Amino acid sequence: MKLQRKNRLRASALGALVVSGALVLTACGSDDNTKTGADGTTKASAPAPGDIKCEGAKGKLLASGSSAQKNAVDLWVKNYMAACSGVEVNYKSSSSGEGIVAFNQGTVGFAGSDSALKPEQVEDSKKVCTGGQGINLPMVGGPIAIGFNVSGVDKLNLDAATLANIFNDKIKKWDDEAIKKLNPGVTLPSTAIQAFHRSEDSGTTENLGKYLKAAAPDAWTYDAAKKWPAPGGQAASGSAGVASQVKAVDGAIGYFELSYATSQSIKTVDVNTGAGAPVKATPENASKAIAAAKVAGTGSDLALKLDYTTKAEGAYPIVLVTYEVVCDKGNKAETLGTVKSFLEYTASDAGQKVLTENGYAPIPAEINTKVREAIKSLA
């Protein structure tokens, strides 16, 4: 109870922050915030009536899963519950694995996951989704930033192969030839490199692994998995743990969601993708890379196949997409209405706009259109 209250408090604080940010940002242009008055915050935190359709929504909806999308979901839930009175959405931010376990046990209406369902998980989901199966709806995108802390170095360019060799303990000093070559004109110290990875199984690790495997197959020979595969380096718990180590240790490098880098002002690596200029880790650049993705799922399943080797100008290739996992058919009658109505909001323009304002990347329009269709067809 206490926890819930605290979360709600935090969500409302964040909500107020975002809405005031939104007011500033939308001051010139967008016109869908007609109802948000300039006077009080209470009025301002209520979203425009057109964004959220409460029809069919009722009671309490439980959801669980990835902590990567926690901040976004918290805001969505806050806005949604303000608009639809009497409906309660409760997203337990734990982990993708736990979310999928809960989904396949039928205890939650939808789950959030950093990776699409694996075949055996889809098989399991058929028991819960009567006459249907679990599908993946890409909802939240985001860059995985590579943070570094090398005294005297403000800007660092690296490519996939060099990153792979740093993370698998082959490159040991910051003044290694491979790094020097990518950073002409930068004085690199001979400090030892201390690479940090996640100590627990993590979707972020898996997504970085997918990138390294695809973009530098010679240097990175490990299969992408939630568990860190390479030798050497040190481990820390959670994105927050890795970020605080990188912040504290000279010569450190590590990976985490961009928001951790901005909040602790950790410098991030620009990735040399082969495009004209090295690409910065920003939500916009991540969106450009996600736009190059292809839908790999069939039917209403929209699991994405990301193009990690993209050389498109300004496309940041190390990205993570969080899916909402639902049943295409056979959703529980008591939660179906709420799931549809809530996801319709998160996939709407207003819902996706919450993302950009919080360091996440919205799902590109083409894919988003399919997501909206899939949500409409849920049964």
Next chain:
Amino acid sequence: MASTTPTHIEPAPPVSRSARSTGRAGDKIFAGLSKGSGVLLLVIMASIAVFLTYRASIALSKNEGNFLTTLDWNASANPPVFGIAVLLFGTVVSSVIAMAIAVPIAVGIALFISHYAPRKLAAPLAYVVDLLAAVPSIIYGIWGALFLVPQLNGLNLWLDEYLGWTYVFDKTQVGVARSLFTVGILLAIMILPIVTSVSREVFLQVPRMNEEAALALGATRWEVIRMSVLPFGRSGVISASMLGLGRALGETMAVATVLSPSFLISLHVLNPGGGTFAQNIAAKFDEANEFGRDALIASGLVLFLLTLLVNGAARLIIARRKDFSGANA
């Protein structure tokens, strides 16, 4: 005790009769309730044991690695591969380091409080030591990660330079001090209060006569302690250490926060890496699938057995030394 028993024989019969029952309703209800509590405890223990063994057996039947020797923990993968070698090693090594540091210091504090310190100082000091036990382990973890680890970097380099030849203190991998050695130091601080307060109680129970006899023979204070206090308190100190060891073996959050875990066995205790049972369960539980959780439960069962073994050994030692000491009477 022996000298006081005869005086207790007279009032004994009424006590034992009322313990059975006087036939009054209140007595019956109370007897039933206390019996029920006893049985409930056994039922809970039995069901925990059954649950652990059952879930562990599921995990063990599908493990593709060797549960005892595999240096990996990939239980949620398909096929699952996991082994406890690293965890067993890390748990034992970090606890041994903790004991090696904590027990001498704890005995020292206990002796100081019971035999050296003026009374005005002894009481507050005892209180402060007990207060250490009240600090939640996550706080120890955060303190360890944010304060202790950076502070220990210097000590690590010093140990590496001057004691590197011992192999154990040879630091072969760069990195901050998030090692089994640091974990050992942190655990030592955490088990200090329990070892100290139990030892202190035991030392205070040393019969006044024994000490005065030693003093009468012309012994110095240190000789008194050596001749009468330490032999008398030995079994008590051992049981106190075992209580501490029990906490060190099972400590979870503090270890998980401080250690940089890896699945390697290395006696270079200054290198970041290693892992313990409890730390591994805390770290892997979130992302584990159902089978992965069974595997973690299997490792928990091993920790359970290890603690059982340690406690059994402690009881054996104490039983053998019972004759020399009144501490357990």
